[in-house]
Amino acid sequence: MSKCSQCGVCCRLFLINLSEEEYRSGRYDTMFDEFVSDFEEAEMVGANILAQKEDNSCIYLKDKKCSIHNFRPQSCKNFFCDSDNLQFQSMIKKIKDYKNEKA
Ligand code: SF4
Numbered sequence: 001m002s003k004c005s006q007c008g009v010c011c012r013l014f015l016i017n018l019s020e021e022e023y024r025s026g027r028y029d030t031m032f033d034e035f036v037s038d039f040e041e042a043e044m045v046g047a048n049i050l051a052q053k054e055d056n057s058c059i060y061l062k063d064k065k066c067s068i069h070n071f072r073p074q075s076c077k078n079f080f081c082d083s084d085n086l087q088f089q090s091m092i093k094k095i096k097d098y099k100n101e102k103a
Contacts, residue, residue: 007099009098009099011061011066012055012056012061013094013095014094016049016073017049017073019073020039022073023039023048028050028051029050029059032045032046
């Protein structure tokens with residue numbers, strides 16, 4: 001089982017796409033929501049993406065922690081920065097590069 005170091009970097013660097021179910025739940029603040037009326041339209045314009053703060057970090061990132069941890073989107077649950085999953089390797093590299101730049 002992976003253990004998150006809670007550095008919060010993934011929540012700063014990546015856009016989080018909501019599933020249709022998550023989007024329809026109305027539970028999450030999303031981007032450009034006022035311009036769309038359904039999920040298909042939302043996907044086309046990226047309105048199924050979690051809203052971001054001015055510094056581009058996730059709207060739910062507070063003090064390096066997820067303020068909605070128990071009901072964070074599935075995309076967030078799936079990602080771990082020590083994953084062997086090939087689909088995450090470019091994201092993991094971005095996190096390492098980001099940390100190296102800040103070091
Ligand atoms: S919902 Fe939580 S885990 Fe997902 S990006 Fe935002 S702060 Fe991070």
